[in-house]
Amino acid sequence: MTRTSTSRATDLAALIDFEAIFEQDRALDRQTLRKRDRETGLRIADRGLDRREALLVWLDERRKTPEAAPGQWTTQGLRSATAILFVLGLLSGSAAAAGLLYYDGAHPINIIPWLGVFVALQLLLLLLSALLMLPRFVARRIPGMTMLQRTLAALSPGRWLGLLGRLLPGKQRNALRNVIGRAATLDALYGELRNRLLLTLAQVFGSAFHLAAIVMLLMLAAFTDLAFAWSTTLQIKPERFQGMIETVAAPWFAWAPGAVPSFDVIENTQYYRLQNSAAPSKLSGASAGQWWPFLLMCAVVYGLLPRIALLAVCGLGTRYSTRHAPLDHAGFQRVYERMTEALIDARSPDPEAAGENHPSHQTKQKAPLDNELGPLTIINWCGAGLDAKNLKQLDHPVSLRPVRRVLEAGAPDIAADRATLDAVRNDKQDGALLFAVKSYESPTRDCLNFIAELRKAAGPRRSIILLPVHFENDAFIPPGDAEFSDWETHALETGDPWLRCERVENGGAS
Amino acid sequence: MSRFLFAVVGHVNKGKSSIVSTLAEDDSVAIAREAGTTIECREFPLRIDGRTLFTLIDTPGFEQARHALAWLREHESGAAGRPAAVRRFLEEHAATGRFPEECKLLRPIVDGAGILYVVDGSRPYSPEYETEMEILAWTGQPRMALINRISEADHSESWRAALDQYFSIVREFNAKQAGFEERLKLLRAFRELREDMSAELDEAIAALNRERERRLRESCRAIAAMLADMLSLTLVERAAGDPTESQRENLEKRFLEQLRLRERRCRDEIEDIYQHRRIERQEENLALLDEDLFAESTWLRLGLSRNQLAVSGMISGGLIGGGIDAALSGATFMTGALVGGAIGGVSAWLTADALAHTKIAGISLGGGQLKAGPVKNQQFPWIALDRALLHLNALRNRAHACRDMLNLAASSSDGIVRHWPRPVRQKIQTQINQLQKAHLVSGQFPYIEKMAIDLQNTITELE
Numbered sequence: 001m002t003r004t005s006t007s008r009a010t011d012l013a014a015l016i017d018f019e020a021i022f023e024q025d026r027a028l029d030r031q032t033l034r035k036r037d038r039e040t041g042l043r044i045a046d047r048g049l050d051r052r053e054a055l056l057v058w059l060d061e062r063r064k065t066p067e068a069a070p071g072q073w074t075t076q077g078l079r080s081a082t083a084i085l086f087v088l089g090l091l092s093g094s095a096a097a098a099g100l101l102y103y104d105g106a107h108p109i110n111i112i113p114w115l116g117v118f119v120a121l122q123l124l125l126l127l128l129s130a131l132l133m134l135p136r137f138v139a140r141r142i143p144g145m146t147m148l149q150r151t152l153a154a155l156s157p158g159r160w161l162g163l164l165g166r167l168l169p170g171k172q173r174n175a176l177r178n179v180i181g182r183a184a185t186l187d188a189l190y191g192e193l194r195n196r197l198l199l200t201l202a203q204v205f206g207s208a209f210h211l212a213a214i215v216m217l218l219m220l221a222a223f224t225d226l227a228f229a230w231s232t233t234l235q236i237k238p239e240r241f242q243g244m245i246e247t248v249a250a251p252w253f254a255w256a257p258g259a260v261p262s263f264d265v266i267e268n269t270q271y272y273r274l275q276n277s278a279a280p281s282k283l284s285g286a287s288a289g290q291w292w293p294f295l296l297m298c299a300v301v302y303g304l305l306p307r308i309a310l311l312a313v314c315g316l317g318t319r320y321s322t323r324h325a326p327l328d329h330a331g332f333q334r335v336y337e338r339m340t341e342a343l344i345d346a347r348s349p350d351p352e353a354a355g356e357n358h359p360s361h362q363t364k365q366k367a368p369l370d371n372e373l374g375p376l377t378i379i380n381w382c383g384a385g386l387d388a389k390n391l392k393q394l395d396h397p398v399s400l401r402p403v404r405r406v407l408e409a410g411a412p413d414i415a416a417d418r419a420t421l422d423a424v425r426n427d428k429q430d431g432a433l434l435f436a437v438k439s440y441e442s443p444t445r446d447c448l449n450f451i452a453e454l455r456k457a458a459g460p461r462r463s464i465i466l467l468p469v470h471f472e473n474d475a476f477i478p479p480g481d482a483e484f485s486d487w488e489t490h491a492l493e494t495g496d497p498w499l500r501c502e503r504v505e506n507g508g509a510s
Numbered sequence: 511m512s513r514f515l516f517a518v519v520g521h522v523n524k525g526k527s528s529i530v531s532t533l534a535e536d537d538s539v540a541i542a543r544e545a546g547t548t549i550e551c552r553e554f555p556l557r558i559d560g561r562t563l564f565t566l567i568d569t570p571g572f573e574q575a576r577h578a579l580a581w582l583r584e585h586e587s588g589a590a591g592r593p594a595a596v597r598r599f600l601e602e603h604a605a606t607g608r609f610p611e612e613c614k615l616l617r618p619i620v621d622g623a624g625i626l627y628v629v630d631g632s633r634p635y636s637p638e639y640e641t642e643m644e645i646l647a648w649t650g651q652p653r654m655a656l657i658n659r660i661s662e663a664d665h666s667e668s669w670r671a672a673l674d675q676y677f678s679i680v681r682e683f684n685a686k687q688a689g690f691e692e693r694l695k696l697l698r699a700f701r702e703l704r705e706d707m708s709a710e711l712d713e714a715i716a717a718l719n720r721e722r723e724r725r726l727r728e729s730c731r732a733i734a735a736m737l738a739d740m741l742s743l744t745l746v747e748r749a750a751g752d753p754t755e756s757q758r759e760n761l762e763k764r765f766l767e768q769l770r771l772r773e774r775r776c777r778d779e780i781e782d783i784y785q786h787r788r789i790e791r792q793e794e795n796l797a798l799l800d801e802d803l804f805a806e807s808t809w810l811r812l813g814l815s816r817n818q819l820a821v822s823g824m825i826s827g828g829l830i831g832g833g834i835d836a837a838l839s840g841a842t843f844m845t846g847a848l849v850g851g852a853i854g855g856v857s858a859w860l861t862a863d864a865l866a867h868t869k870i871a872g873i874s875l876g877g878g879q880l881k882a883g884p885v886k887n888q889q890f891p892w893i894a895l896d897r898a899l900l901h902l903n904a905l906r907n908r909a910h911a912c913r914d915m916l917n918l919a920a921s922s923s924d925g926i927v928r929h930w931p932r933p934v935r936q937k938i939q940t941q942i943n944q945l946q947k948a949h950l951v952s953g954q955f956p957y958i959e960k961m962a963i964d965l966q967n968t969i970t971e972l973e
Contacts, residue, residue, distance in 0.1 A: 030728075030782055042559060329955055330731075337724075344721045346534035346556040346566070347785075382638045412641050414576050440633050442523040445573035445611065472634065 013071030041339030089208025097216035210303035228291035229271035374431030382410035386436035439468030439479035515623035522571030528685035528911035625653035
């Protein structure tokens with residue numbers, strides 16, 4: 001299936017699928033891959049797609065089986081993990097709020113721990129998150145920053161993903177393992193994307209945590225009678241504490257003054273556990289109940305809103321990273337080359353036809369070399385060049401025989417063949433026929449047909465000796481093994497017991 | 511099928527199939543000394559993206575040319591009627607089976623194929639061949655003669671004198687030794703033969719040039735990936751208590767075998783890229799490349815010379831020192847680079863002589879665990895690179911008709927890299943260092959690509 005859109009962006013599933021298919025392609029041979037990808041390239045050649053779009057079309061064509069498209073399962077796995085993190089965030093947020101807002105009527109609720117969790121801790125976490133989000137090229141320039149980033153990433157709730165994955169069904173668990181594994185392998189390529197993904201998951205958890213805490217605060221404020229106070233071992237006067245509270249409340253001081261406790265409330269809600277042994281408390285029920293809007297705004301402004309903002313930034317960042325992933329490592333480059341480079345092939349699409357099946361040499365019996373060869377008749381095939389004079393050069397028993405006549409055959413004029421055959425037919429002598437051929441030429445049908453005619457002309461029992469020779473500048477060149485074997489094989493295949501192929505070497509006959 | 515056909519014809523066993531095998535880069539074509547290896551016509555279409563530009567046709571050899579010509583002469587009705595006589599010859603003898611080979615080889619010619627007539631220039635010319643030439647002339651088709659020298663002797667001149675009488679173009683083409691340029695030259699000659707297919711031939715030549723470039727690029731990638739793989743190889747073996755000497759030897763043996771395996775895989779890949787798929791069975795006979803990666807002679811002959819290695823050592827030492835300089839914002843006034851370079855250079859120079867005698871793998875004892883690798887020896891990557899380049903060179907220039915053992919030219923038997931200009935060696939050394947530093951495979955990705963590009967550029971520039 002090919003997409004017809006002309007502009008598409010990558011998403012996380014696409015990046016995962018690309019890597020998974022690159023991995024699967026390693027098992028395929030080069031030619032198969034070239035053919036497959038070039039076919040895709042040719043199909044989209046006239047659509048004017050850019051490199052990224054072309055690669056995405058390629059991906060669509062490869063995503064035909066679930067095995068080839070683990071991205072979908074992985075993103076489903078990620079969604080499930082996100083949901084689990086959200087639920088965990090809700091649970092831990094409501095547990096934390098319930099703990100911090102625990103009120104049994106004996107002692108008022110101390111707002112300091114709440115401020116610690118929802119202001120001080122949040123500011124610290126925001127700072128760490130900002131450090132984690134520093135782009136790689138900036139982090140590299142700050143000594144120790146890369147190591148700090150790695151440590152922070154390791155502490156991120158996003159890292160719990162692997163553990164949470166164990167809770168998922170088999171297929172999704174495998175998909176999640178796959179994406180974590182691939183991300184680790186391709187750290188150099190997708191490290192930044194991975195960090196953004198982990199940050200996003202961390203913000204999901206954080207947002208849920210704060211949302212639950214806020215809801216818990218509202219519920220307790222609405223349905224129960226809470227009494228807040230502030231209490232610390234440090235010697236802080238109400239005036240100074242008011243300054244601190246106003247600093248904390250600065251973000252909403254102007255537009256929600258009701259959520260900033262007055263000096264009277266601060267002064268009246270200072271609380272000492274050992275009231276009887278310390279300064280008398282002016283704690284009043286009306287003042288003690290006025291802290292909750294401030295606490296609510298602390299959780300919203302320092303907890304929930306930054307988390308939501310970070311979630312949006314990270315979500316957009318992840319989206320941007322995936323949409324604009326460079327798709328430029330070797331795997332993408334090779335696919336794109338295979339898609340765009342022409343397939344050139346000049347090999348035959350048809351298999352080679354089987355050649356003639358020459359029987360083994362041992363299956364035929366060689367004709368005995370007759371000691372009484374008599375005077376020889378030499379027949380030169382295609383100007384083999386053997387005559388009475390150069391026959392004497394050959395270290396072979398036939399060279400000792402007298403030569404009665406020399407005939408020619410195989411010349412361009414086939415009339416000469418007929419004359420030679422007539423001469424043999426009319427010859428009443430029994431001397432052997434020495435049929436000389438050029439050793440470096442292969443036996444042709446023409447030659448073998450002539451030998452058959454020669455047999456008819458010579459009679460059934462007259463010896464025919466097939467002698468592959470090669471004369472150059474009157475010097476004899478012995479036949480090579482393959483050359484002689486070629487002639488010998490064809491001689492044997494005639495099945496003629498009185499035809500034998502003889503090999504002449506300078507050192508003697510075989 | 512394309513309308514442009516070339517029939518490769520000739521006497522039996524004169525190298526027709528060899529020429530087709532080389533031109534089509536098809537090493538599956540049967541080439542044998544025995545007559546009658548090719549018994550049927552076989553088409554080799556040159557396809558670009560499935561579109562055929564022209565087709566080479568391997569044919570059986572002439573077997574009864576004299577009789578065929580005699581028949582034609584008996585049936586000729588003047589010079590203008592000769593092509594018709596050839597057609598009639600085919601019509602009459604297609605069913606009789608009297609001239610099976612002549613019918614098969616003349617059929618594509620009568621259908622319009624250009625003629626590539628092949629003779630063996632290493633054997634003396636003989637007038638008997640004129641009957642074949644005469645028949646081909648009778649067809650009236652454009653024809654070119656190719657003098658293919660199967661063995662060492664040279665009778666080309668006598669052949670040329672005869673062939674000039676019958677063929678408008680005569681070229682020498684040694685099918686078993688023809689390199690890429692010779693093949694292109696022959697294609698350009700085809701253009702002279704068939705002017706009406708100039709566009710197709712130009713397209714084919716351009717595509718073949720691109721293909722050559724692509725193959726080199728892919729081969730360089732394979733070599734760079736092999737080096738990266740070798741340099742990051744580490745084997746770890748747990749041992750109960752202190753590891754014994756035999757365990758240490760066993761691990762070292764396994765480590766070296768893994769390095770060899772990576773080299774063999776790279777060779778297979780490059781042979782596949784160049785479509786030399788049947789070369790493997792001959793590999794055991796390789797003259798130089800079969801020498802073991804760790805044979806002493808290999809180490810003495812290939813890679814960098816001791817002085818070159820010292821210079822390379824200075825580069826890597828200088829890089830480390832340069833890193834110190836950079837970290838201190840240049841406060842050392844480049845002293846770090848100079849000192850690092852000097853240390854690197856001296857250490858490389860001192861260890862170069864001992865390369866053939868020292869172990870490659872750094873085997874360390876400790877904690878009941880044996881570890882082999884990664885390779886730290888500075889000469890090793892150069893040796894591996896040199897061997898890969900020798901193999902690549904041999905393949906790039908190897909004709910597909912060549913079925914002999916892979917033979918390396920004597921001039922390159924002492925290696926390639928030491929003849930590279932110093933800036934090239936320095937660039938490659940830098941990339942080797944980066945590959946060694948990037949332990950993870952993922953970290954090596956960019957350097958593999960960079961090295962592949964540099965290797966390709968170097969090979970192309972030095973050609």
